[in-house]
Amino acid sequence: MSRQNIFDDPYFFSSYQELRSGKNFNELLEQPAMRALLPDIRGKKVLDIGCGSGINCLEFSSQAQRVLGIDISTKMLMSAMKENSAPNIEYRLLDMEKLDEIDEAFDLIYSSLAFHYAVDFPRLIAQCFSHLNRGGILLFSQEHPITTCSVNTESRYVKDEEGNVFFKMADYQAEGERHIRWFVDDVIHQHRKLETIINTLTAAGFTIQSCTEPCPDRKAIRQLPRLANELIKPSFIIFKAVKGD
Amino acid sequence: MSRQNIFDDPYFFSSYQELRSGKNFNELLEQPAMRALLPDIRGKKVLDIGCGSGINCLEFSSQAQRVLGIDISTKMLMSAMKENSAPNIEYRLLDMEKLDEIDEAFDLIYSSLAFHYAVDFPRLIAQCFSHLNRGGILLFSQEHPITTCSVNTESRYVKDEEGNVFFKMADYQAEGERHIRWFVDDVIHQHRKLETIINTLTAAGFTIQSCTEPCPDRKAIRQLPRLANELIKPSFIIFKAVKGD
Numbered sequence: 001m002s003r004q005n006i007f008d009d010p011y012f013f014s015s016y017q018e019l020r021s022g023k024n025f026n027e028l029l030e031q032p033a034m035r036a037l038l039p040d041i042r043g044k045k046v047l048d049i050g051c052g053s054g055i056n057c058l059e060f061s062s063q064a065q066r067v068l069g070i071d072i073s074t075k076m077l078m079s080a081m082k083e084n085s086a087p088n089i090e091y092r093l094l095d096m097e098k099l100d101e102i103d104e105a106f107d108l109i110y111s112s113l114a115f116h117y118a119v120d121f122p123r124l125i126a127q128c129f130s131h132l133n134r135g136g137i138l139l140f141s142q143e144h145p146i147t148t149c150s151v152n153t154e155s156r157y158v159k160d161e162e163g164n165v166f167f168k169m170a171d172y173q174a175e176g177e178r179h180i181r182w183f184v185d186d187v188i189h190q191h192r193k194l195e196t197i198i199n200t201l202t203a204a205g206f207t208i209q210s211c212t213e214p215c216p217d218r219k220a221i222r223q224l225p226r227l228a229n230e231l232i233k234p235s236f237i238i239f240k241a242v243k244g245d
Numbered sequence: 246m247s248r249q250n251i252f253d254d255p256y257f258f259s260s261y262q263e264l265r266s267g268k269n270f271n272e273l274l275e276q277p278a279m280r281a282l283l284p285d286i287r288g289k290k291v292l293d294i295g296c297g298s299g300i301n302c303l304e305f306s307s308q309a310q311r312v313l314g315i316d317i318s319t320k321m322l323m324s325a326m327k328e329n330s331a332p333n334i335e336y337r338l339l340d341m342e343k344l345d346e347i348d349e350a351f352d353l354i355y356s357s358l359a360f361h362y363a364v365d366f367p368r369l370i371a372q373c374f375s376h377l378n379r380g381g382i383l384l385f386s387q388e389h390p391i392t393t394c395s396v397n398t399e400s401r402y403v404k405d406e407e408g409n410v411f412f413k414m415a416d417y418q419a420e421g422e423r424h425i426r427w428f429v430d431d432v433i434h435q436h437r438k439l440e441t442i443i444n445t446l447t448a449a450g451f452t453i454q455s456c457t458e459p460c461p462d463r464k465a466i467r468q469l470p471r472l473a474n475e476l477i478k479p480s481f482i483i484f485k486a487v488k489g490d
Contacts, residue, residue, distance in 0.1 A: 146391060146417075149478075152409055160413075164397055168411035172391075173460040173476045194439065194482075198456040208453050211443040215418040231418045233394075237439075 004117065004188050005072050023224045026113070030141050030236050033214040034112060037240050039137045044107035047131065049096045049140075050114025054080030054089070060110070061086040068102070070094040099127035107133050111140040113236070116148060116189045122200050129204045132243045138206060144213065144237040148178055148191040157229065167233040197239065206241035213237055249362065249433050252297075252318035268469045271358070275386050275481045278459040279357060282485050284382045289352035292376065294341045294385075295359025299325030299334070305355070306331040313347070315339040344372035352378055356385040358481070361393060361434045367445050374449045377488045383451060389458065389482040393423055393436040402474065412478040442484065451486035458482055 041064045051069030060067045067089045077091045118124045149172040178189045213234040216227040286309045296314030305312045312334045322336050363369045394417040423434045458479040461472040
């Protein structure tokens with residue numbers, strides 16, 4: 001079975017490009033939180049898992065010694081090579097669940113909103129660990145378990161009689177595939193409990209440094225009013241973990 | 246201002262005693278998960294924060310060298326001293342936010358469902374850290390942030406048109422006091438984001454060993470059918486952290 005690759009669906013790709021270019025949850029919420037957690041990468045080696053169109057790789061390349069960006073989408077990588085290339089960036093078509101095909105170690109492994117697609121999470125995290133130098137950092141964001149948990153995702157925000165808005169959640173304890181409507185139908189995310197994320201990190205040998213559940217500020221909500229929903233429940237969660245020495 | 250002490254409210258106390266004696270969420274869900282995480286305490290010193298009627302202190306006392314149980318409820322401690330005393334257990338009337346009044350260090354600090362009452366969480370966690378020996382363990386359970394977050398807690402479970410049951414949540418990003426109806430009105434819990442719990446532990450110097458979001462098994466649900474709600478969303482979260490050496 002080949003890996004799910006919605007990013008090469010023509011309709012998905014154009015809608016997604018549009019989304020990523022404008023004022024959106026990534027630019028206003030997840031990316032600022034990720035940037036605030038970046039370690040010093042001057043002269044270091046960086047692996048970007050699920051690098052997409054390479055925006056972050058280009059940013060890393062101004063300080064890092066070498067950047068390797070991997071993705072499963074040919075379209076994304078073509079866009080990356082065209083728009084965000086630099087002499088010290090290499091883009092490679094590679095499934096994040098096949099890190100064993102990479103024969104080098106890094107000081108930072110970075111991944112923005114990709115890990116909720118990984119099927120074998122313990123293997124992914126163990127391979128991140130083995131591809132980090134001592135003292136190396138794993139920094140990743142993914143959909144929050146509160147967001148991924150529900151099997152039925154129709155009409156998730158409800159208003160009660162007094163006008164208070166709530167978020168409906170269910171199925172938290174049942175880990176596994178979730179079929180989610182996102183531009184194109186039937187995008188498959190993997191729901192994992194918070195417990196599983198944390199315990200997988202520690203079991204692999206990582207020391208958790210911090211966790212972030214990004215919260216929009218007033219300015220961001222003014223730019224994109226829909227972000228106010230993030231005050232009700234977080235869409236994303238970020239972990240920063242270190243391979244201790 | 247004196248600390249909130251609902252446990253000495255006469256109505257609350259009798260209802261609570263009844264609850265704790267029967268088949269309930271604590272006995273069937275939280276306590277088994279906590280027991281599974283207990284470190285070896287043979288010959289060690291244990292502090293039980295919010296020890297209540299001392300059931301756990303008595304259990305610890307069969308192996309530990311010394312057990313100190315603290316609680317803010319005189320009624321609870323009287324019950325503990327009457328029913329669960331042992332030569333190596335000391336019960337003391339003390340607010341968990343005044344650990345600085347304790348002049349000794351422990352190998353295990355244990356706390357079952359008390360930390361969501363703490364107002365100054367960073368101070369509590371820092372004081373736990375300073376009252377642990379090197380290699381000592383902090384093991385605590387508290388209400389899950391998903392459970393504490395909503396300001397309005399009326400009718401939290403809703404059924405949609407197809408009969409699916411959902412849990413309504415809101416206000417996740419707004420930390421602080423929550424007034425909750427629990428036997429007696431207006432019990433005050435403190436809502437803290439997961440981010441805050443994790444980052445407070447690491448900022449204090451703790452290494453997080455594991456996180457548990459207890460899930461009932463079939464047998465427990467047969468004994469208490471209401472536990473099936475726990476499959477929808479977890480009520481409790483447990484952290485085990487070590488003071489590294």
